[in-house]
Amino acid sequence: MTNPVLIEVTRGTTVESRHRGTFALVDGAGRVVASAGDIDAPVFPRSAVKALQALPLVENGWADRYGLAPAELALACASHSGEAIHTETALGTLRKLGLDEAALECGAHWPTARTAAAALIRDDRAPSALHNNCSGKHAGFLCLACGLKAEPRGYVGREHRVQRTVKDALVAAYGHDLDEATSGTDGCSIPTYAVPLRHLARAFARFGSGEAWPRERAAAAARLRSAVAAYPLLVAGTGRLDTDLMAHFGERVFTKTGAEGVFCAALPERGWGLALKCDDGATRASEAILLHLLEAAIAWTPDDRAALATRHDPVMRNWNGIEVGRLRPTEAIGAALAGVA
Amino acid sequence: MTNPVLIEVTRGTTVESRHRGTFALVDGAGRVVASAGDIDAPVFPRSAVKALQALPLVENGWADRYGLAPAELALACASHSGEAIHTETALGTLRKLGLDEAALECGAHWPTARTAAAALIRDDRAPSALHNNCSGKHAGFLCLACGLKAEPRGYVGREHRVQRTVKDALVAAYGHDLDEATSGTDGCSIPTYAVPLRHLARAFARFGSGEAWPRERAAAAARLRSAVAAYPLLVAGTGRLDTDLMAHFGERVFTKTGAEGVFCAALPERGWGLALKCDDGATRASEAILLHLLEAAIAWTPDDRAALATRHDPVMRNWNGIEVGRLRPTEAIGAALAGVA
Numbered sequence: 001m002t003n004p005v006l007i008e009v010t011r012g013t014t015v016e017s018r019h020r021g022t023f024a025l026v027d028g029a030g031r032v033v034a035s036a037g038d039i040d041a042p043v044f045p046r047s048a049v050k051a052l053q054a055l056p057l058v059e060n061g062w063a064d065r066y067g068l069a070p071a072e073l074a075l076a077c078a079s080h081s082g083e084a085i086h087t088e089t090a091l092g093t094l095r096k097l098g099l100d101e102a103a104l105e106c107g108a109h110w111p112t113a114r115t116a117a118a119a120l121i122r123d124d125r126a127p128s129a130l131h132n133n134c135s136g137k138h139a140g141f142l143c144l145a146c147g148l149k150a151e152p153r154g155y156v157g158r159e160h161r162v163q164r165t166v167k168d169a170l171v172a173a174y175g176h177d178l179d180e181a182t183s184g185t186d187g188c189s190i191p192t193y194a195v196p197l198r199h200l201a202r203a204f205a206r207f208g209s210g211e212a213w214p215r216e217r218a219a220a221a222a223r224l225r226s227a228v229a230a231y232p233l234l235v236a237g238t239g240r241l242d243t244d245l246m247a248h249f250g251e252r253v254f255t256k257t258g259a260e261g262v263f264c265a266a267l268p269e270r271g272w273g274l275a276l277k278c279d280d281g282a283t284r285a286s287e288a289i290l291l292h293l294l295e296a297a298i299a300w301t302p303d304d305r306a307a308l309a310t311r312h313d314p315v316m317r318n319w320n321g322i323e324v325g326r327l328r329p330t331e332a333i334g335a336a337l338a339g340v341a
Numbered sequence: 342m343t344n345p346v347l348i349e350v351t352r353g354t355t356v357e358s359r360h361r362g363t364f365a366l367v368d369g370a371g372r373v374v375a376s377a378g379d380i381d382a383p384v385f386p387r388s389a390v391k392a393l394q395a396l397p398l399v400e401n402g403w404a405d406r407y408g409l410a411p412a413e414l415a416l417a418c419a420s421h422s423g424e425a426i427h428t429e430t431a432l433g434t435l436r437k438l439g440l441d442e443a444a445l446e447c448g449a450h451w452p453t454a455r456t457a458a459a460a461l462i463r464d465d466r467a468p469s470a471l472h473n474n475c476s477g478k479h480a481g482f483l484c485l486a487c488g489l490k491a492e493p494r495g496y497v498g499r500e501h502r503v504q505r506t507v508k509d510a511l512v513a514a515y516g517h518d519l520d521e522a523t524s525g526t527d528g529c530s531i532p533t534y535a536v537p538l539r540h541l542a543r544a545f546a547r548f549g550s551g552e553a554w555p556r557e558r559a560a561a562a563a564r565l566r567s568a569v570a571a572y573p574l575l576v577a578g579t580g581r582l583d584t585d586l587m588a589h590f591g592e593r594v595f596t597k598t599g600a601e602g603v604f605c606a607a608l609p610e611r612g613w614g615l616a617l618k619c620d621d622g623a624t625r626a627s628e629a630i631l632l633h634l635l636e637a638a639i640a641w642t643p644d645d646r647a648a649l650a651t652r653h654d655p656v657m658r659n660w661n662g663i664e665v666g667r668l669r670p671t672e673a674i675g676a677a678l679a680g681v682a
Contacts, residue, residue, distance in 0.1 A: 017621055318527070
């Protein structure tokens with residue numbers, strides 16, 4: 001099945017590039033509210049499921065046992081920009097466990113926030129594992145290791161009890177088995193498992209509503225959503241889409257980006273979840289698709305439209321600030337969303 | 342027409358993302374040696390045609406009149422990384438014209454070379470128009486303005502004599518009219534004109550061989566190719582594909598990348614030219630496609646294969662250096678190239 005073109009990139013009045021993709025907007029029972037493309041093909045959710053991976057940490061009471069604050073829970077769900085607030089919060093979690101950044105096994109990379117990278121360069125410092133966009137999730141994994149009374153070392157390994165616990169949590173959240181044959185290694189060295197988009201979307205419907213989940217898991221999801229809504233800067237960073245969306249909508253939406261063009265979202269007021277994947281892995285397209293789905297799925301007011309206009313209708317400008325093109329949705333998006341009201 | 346998937350991005354043994362695209366490998370008469378996808382659809386060549394845009398500068402004798410050195414000619418064809426050698430060479434050209442960086446109308450952006458960006462940050466300096474990847478091309482445009490005895494100011498404008506001269510040069514190189522209706526504004530503020538890939542590829546066949554071109558234009562092309570082969574670092578930068586390919590092959594190939602997934606190349610020994618466009622604009626895919634076409638089009642020796650192995654079969658590694666996936670060509674590439682020998 002060839003997935004439809006969902007986003008066109010124009011230059012002048014001509015289409016310069018095209019992004020194909022697939023999305024599923026489903027309810028907590030798994031009924032498809034709207035979709036495009038092949039939603040039964042397995043996709044790697046990558047970082048879009050960090051909040052699902054954080055469920056056992058909360059559900060088993062270990063976040064409380066080690067005194068994790070809401071900001072630290074938000075960071076456990078984050079792909080952060082490596083700003084000071086992110087690295088300090090990650091270090092704070094580690095200290096509560098009696099650990100420090102040496103325990104992190106995610107690897108180091110330069111902060112994506114230009115200001116944070118510039119600060120390191122000015123101080124002639126190299127980035128550490130705390131700057132890795134996943135350091136909050138990994139601090140959460142280490143908390144999980146402590147809760148499980150497991151040796152922290154090697155916690156990124158496929159057979160380590162931390163990752164087995166996380167995989168079990170994903171299987172429970174998806175209501176769908178995960179096959180080692182369609183798994184891979186993620187950017188931060190943990191295993192990542194491909195899952196059909198329809199199950200990914202249903203998991204986020206339930207993450208938002210708790211539908212069909214045990215009470216403890218539903219409560220854990222509500223705490224994580226509430227933590228991210230209270231600390232949206234922690235889940236991404238300054239000027240990032242996830243941060244701006246949740247700063248604007250609060251608990252009305254939970255969104256999370258993943259590498260290679262993935263986005264997931266929970267829409268508690270509708271009881272719906274959504275998952276999307278851009279075939280070619282482009283973030284510019286996954287962000288644009290997300291905005292159009294969100295607009296259709298929850299009733300945007302004129303104020304919402306005004307606040308999110310530059311996100312919803314992205315204009316591409318050149319180095320002199322001249323508009324050179326736009327990202328626009330195709331009729332395939334409109335047709336798929338026509339029945340959503 | 343739906344263009345075929347040409348490159349798959351794997352994670353583990355599963356395909357995570359897919360890049361569709363089109364390519365044309367043609368001879369100087371325009372006969373198609375190999376192709377995939379719709380090669381009659383107009384595409385914006387973007388920076389891939391900088392060498393064609395530099396033809397009038399050389400062909401009319403103005404590069405000589407103003408004493409432009411081979412390194413400066415190479416930079417006129419460049420999308421450079423903003424390293425010191427690039428900014429200094431661009432400034433050198435401007436000084437020969439009695440100008441300085443204030444005459445550049447390309448806008449400023451941060452150097453893409455991390456070392457160059459870090460040097461600016463350490464010195465608390467902002468990037469200037471000299472760091473713009475197009476500053477060499479723009480210095481060439483200013484030389485063109487001087488040659489034409491035109492007021493330099495406004496040289497990026499669609500109606501300025503510089504851009505009209507450049508457009509005429511493109512029409513002559515393509516052997517194909519350019520329509521204002523399918524034009525746009527490029528990243529550096531000059532007009533860019535969409536052209537069918539088959540004509541773009543033929544222009545590069547002729548850029549390599551001079552076939553069907555007036556003697557002066559063929560000679561200008563040979564001088565530009567020779568300049569780039571002598572100064573491959575000038576046309577891109579440290580570790581960049583164009584630089585590495587021409588450092589390796591010398592005058593046997595001329596390649597040039599363009600934004601939004603475009604690549605063009607001239608293969609003088611075969612008399613062929615090639616042009617490709619990745620539908621979604623991804624550079625990782627356009628680079629991978631280029632390597633497979635080059636391998637098929639000119640006889641790679643075992644030494645070539647060894648030298649270009651990491652380019653030809655790119656491995657994706659995570660922050661811990663662990664292999665997580667690969668970029669691999671699809672059967673559609675193999676089938677299209679089966680007859681090339």
